[in-house]
Amino acid sequence: xxxxxxxxxxxxxxxxxxxxxxxxxxxxxxxxxxxxxxxxxxxxxxxxxxxxxxxxxxxxxxxxxxxxxxxxxxxxxxxxxxxxxxxxxxxxxxxxxxxxxxxxxxxxxxxxxxxxxxxxxxxxxxxxxxxxxxxxxxxxxxxxxxxxxxxxxxxxxxxxxxxxxxx
Ligand SMILES: [Zn+2]
Numbered sequence: 001x002x003x004x005x006x007x008x009x010x011x012x013x014x015x016x017x018x019x020x021x022x023x024x025x026x027x028x029x030x031x032x033x034x035x036x037x038x039x040x041x042x043x044x045x046x047x048x049x050x051x052x053x054x055x056x057x058x059x060x061x062x063x064x065x066x067x068x069x070x071x072x073x074x075x076x077x078x079x080x081x082x083x084x085x086x087x088x089x090x091x092x093x094x095x096x097x098x099x100x101x102x103x104x105x106x107x108x109x110x111x112x113x114x115x116x117x118x119x120x121x122x123x124x125x126x127x128x129x130x131x132x133x134x135x136x137x138x139x140x141x142x143x144x145x146x147x148x149x150x151x152x153x154x155x156x157x158x159x160x161x162x163x164x165x166x167x
Contacts, residue, residue: 009054009056024068024119024120026048026062026065026120027068029050030043030066035157039053039153041153041156042157042161044086046066046078046083047064047079047086048063048066049061049062050062051149051153051156055146055149056104057128058098058127058146058147059097059126059127059152061124061125061156062122062123062124062125063090063123063125064120064122064123065083065121067079068119069121070118070120070121071121072121083123087105087125089163091125093159093160094125094156096159097156097159100129101130102129103127104125104128105123105126106123106124107121107122107123
């Protein structure tokens, strides 16, 4: 198994875990008027799309239901449909904007399975390129440089504005 080396995630991984309950980032994004501050690219009645603040690669998105639910079987059919519809739209948009060579798309349930937010499920979609797993190697020319999140946001948000009626 190849492991993505992502030094820009280090602040996230080493941040002290607060004892106080943290607000759910997906519920905050669902309610907030500050779409840029919450990195929210798209929001419908059923689901939302946001940038991962600590991306594995440029364009790493998360798609979550609006409802605070931990498991797929707790969700309504409408939420499930919206989630997979938005995942498809996100894959199309990322394909157009970033031209990746592949994708990882998936979900983690529970902290034991690697979920960073365990009680509000979400789909990850991670664009992949050849060389993104070993970019600290001698092949420096293939190195993947993390893009500023504001740049990613500005690139993607106009594309999501065009899908308003679909999900
Ligand atoms: Zn939540």
